[in-house]
Amino acid sequence: MTHSATAHQRPSIKNILSIAGSDPSGGAGIQADLKSIAAAGGYGMAVISALTAQNTRGVRAVHVPPASFLTEQLTAIAADLHIDAIKIGMLANAEVITALGDWLNTIRTPTGLAGAMVPTVILDPVMIATSGDSLLDPAADAALRQLFTHADVITPNIPELGVLARGAVAATWEQAVGQARAVAAEYRLLVLAKGGHLEGTSCRDALIDATGVLTEVSSPRLDTQNTHGTGCSLSAALATHYARGGHWPTALAQTKTWLTEAITRSDDLRVGHGHGPLNHLATLWDRAPEGAGEDPMPHWWEEITPILTGINQLAFITELSAGTLALEHFEDYLGQDALYLRGYASVMSKASALAPDEAARRFWAASAASCLEEELALHRGRLGNQLPEPSTATDAYLNHLSSSAHDYPVLVAALLPCFWIYQDVGRRLAAANHPEHPYADWLSNYASEEFDALTREAINITRDVLHHAEPSTRVSMWQAFEVSSLHELGFFAQTGADTEQQSDPVLTAQKAPAI
Numbered sequence: 106m107t108h109s110a111t112a113h114q115r116p117s118i119k120n121i122l123s124i125a126g127s128d129p130s131g132g133a134g135i136q137a138d139l140k141s142i143a144a145a146g147g148y149g150m151a152v153i154s155a156l157t158a159q160n161t162r163g164v165r166a167v168h169v170p171p172a173s174f175l176t177e178q179l180t181a182i183a184a185d186l187h188i189d190a191i192k193i194g195m196l197a198n199a200e201v202i203t204a205l206g207d208w209l210n211t212i213r214t215p216t217g218l219a220g221a222m223v224p225t226v227i228l229d230p231v232m233i234a235t236s237g238d239s240l241l242d243p244a245a246d247a248a249l250r251q252l253f254t255h256a257d258v259i260t261p262n263i264p265e266l267g268v269l270a271r272g273a274v275a276a277t278w279e280q281a282v283g284q285a286r287a288v289a290a291e292y293r294l295l296v297l298a299k300g301g302h303l304e305g306t307s308c309r310d311a312l313i314d315a316t317g318v319l320t321e322v323s324s325p326r327l328d329t330q331n332t333h334g335t336g337c338s339l340s341a342a343l344a345t346h347y348a349r350g351g352h353w354p355t356a357l358a359q360t361k362t363w364l365t366e367a368i369t370r371s372d373d374l375r376v377g378h379g380h381g382p383l384n385h386l387a388t389l390w391d392r393a394p395e396g397a398g399e400d401p402m403p404h405w406w407e408e409i410t411p412i413l414t415g416i417n418q419l420a421f422i423t424e425l426s427a428g429t430l431a432l433e434h435f436e437d438y439l440g441q442d443a444l445y446l447r448g449y450a451s452v453m454s455k456a457s458a459l460a461p462d463e464a465a466r467r468f469w470a471a472s473a474a475s476c477l478e479e480e481l482a483l484h485r486g487r488l489g490n491q492l493p494e495p496s497t498a499t500d501a502y503l504n505h506l507s508s509s510a511h512d513y514p515v516l517v518a519a520l521l522p523c524f525w526i527y528q529d530v531g532r533r534l535a536a537a538n539h540p541e542h543p544y545a546d547w548l549s550n551y552a553s554e555e556f557d558a559l560t561r562e563a564i565n566i567t568r569d570v571l572h573h574a575e576p577s578t579r580v581s582m583w584q585a586f587e588v589s590s591l592h593e594l595g596f597f598a599q600t601g602a603d604t605e606q607q608s609d610p611v612l613t614a615q616k617a618p619a620i
């Protein structure tokens with residue numbers, strides 16, 4: 106079966122493989138990766154390249170199993186499991202690197218760019234631990250550079266970036282960006298420059314290609330010594346978020362928001378006496394609080410901020426707002442939207458059938474009816490009765506909604522982003538409207554008091570269901586909400602406005618988040 110043929114049956118959770126060293130203290134390496142992948146909403150797999158004997162104070166010994174056993178582990182996984190993304194960490198020596206390169210050769214072409222159907226590879230060129238101990242045989246430098254042909258992104262820290270750029274350790278962010286550009290040009294990949302090792306009040310990270318900064322994030326520099334495994338955690342979470350959403354700027358923003366919170370909350374843990382680990386799962390635990398006093402909905406909204414930022418930065422949205430969007434792209438969108446709304450209305454009817462009380466039953470039935478009548482009328486006005494074939498993005502979103510319909514609480518959460526995000530995007534678009542705007546009728550429909558009231562009600566229903574749900578159901582509800590939000594991004598990103606104009610194919614949401 107080809108990969109595309111399985112698109113509809115793919116599991117809703119992405120499979121992320123970490124190939125890294127073991128840190129028995131649990132803060133870095135494989136252990137950090139599995140926690141980070143779980144926190145980012147992925148299924149984690151782990152192939153161990155080396156065993157370290159280390160704690161939060163330092164590395165005492167390293168044991169490297171035969172490289173042939175690394176190959177055994179990799180082939181066992183690939184023979185049975187679908188791999189959506191790979192994060193590579195500590196590799197210890199040239200033999201291990203060569204074995205990994207040989208295996209990667211069998212699963213991807215060495216172009217440096219992942220196509221839509223091969224796993225994305227994020228390589229963290231681990232050379233030195235936070236404690237200062239060496240984790241890579243210095244003689245392995247050439248083999249590591251050779252391995253870069255298989256990577257989409259590398260994530261060196263400042264000292265590692267200096268080694269890769271064959272220069273001095275950068276003392277300023279500008280120098281780090283310059284080195285990252287040179288490395289990106291030499292190896293034809295994206296470099297995530299990380300500001301953790303610089304001084305100053307903020308910690309900046311940026312994805313950089315040969316032409317410069319593609320996207321940048323920043324956080325306050327936190328006053329803590331709990332930074333053991335930050336680099337491992339960052340690269341594993343980034344791999345997961347990219348596998349889920351297919352959009353680098355959003356994936357980086359999601360990762361940074363989470364990482365900053367995990368460092369902030371590291372003081373909740375009492376692990377070791379040196380550089381302590383992050384609190385990887387703090388935000389996940391917050392989402393399913395024991396008590397029910399606090400309103401969780403603002404927290405949900407805050408958590409999807411990076412996704413909203415990704416949507417607002419799409420060419421489709423900025424051009425639609427400015428009125429410069431090509432009619433052809435707008436019509437592509439309308440056709441898919443009409444198909445989507447038809448499916449969405451049918452899933453809302455299911456919510457009406459499943460709803461436990463009269464008010465909710467009426468709300469979902471009325472929303473389904475208004476969705477069919479008003480919104481399809483608007484589409485037909487522009488499109489006639491000609492509807493296109495559903496795109497991958499449309500199919501993927503509707504499949505997610507249908508697969509959420511087994512359980513009312515999960516379904517309610519999955520349906521909410523189409524109200525809430527649509528309202529948010531709509532307000533912004535309506536503010537840009539004027540009588541001469543080429544899409545004035547469409548934009549005016551986006552923001553209405555009636556739709557605001559429906560959105561408020563959908564939020565209230567979700568809050569109420571959440572309030573009465575078991576902790577495990579609350580987690581499933583959050584996940585369904587987040588996945589739908591990613592599908593909103595994939596849906597807006599699917600037109601030619603964003604898929605044709607990207608200068609670098611890696612930045613494009615190549616596929617809908619087929620989750």
Ligand SMILES: Nc1ncnc2c1ncn2[C@@H]1O[C@H](COP(=O)(O)OP(=O)(O)OP(=O)(O)O)[C@@H](O)[C@H]1O
Nearest residue numbers: 235262299300301302308326327332334335336337
């Ligand atoms: N004190 C801090 N406050 C906030 N963010 C930080 C801090 N230190 C590091 N970070 C962030 O952590 C991430 C990892 O950066 P860093 O440069 O420390 O990587 P690293 O050296 O590879 O990590 P490791 O500690 O695993 O070796 C980056 O997003 C960086 O901005």
Ligand SMILES: Cc1ncc(CO)c(N)n1
Nearest residue numbers: 126127133134195234334
């Ligand atoms: C196993 C392992 N990988 C990576 C690092 C870097 O933090 C570490 N300390 N240990």
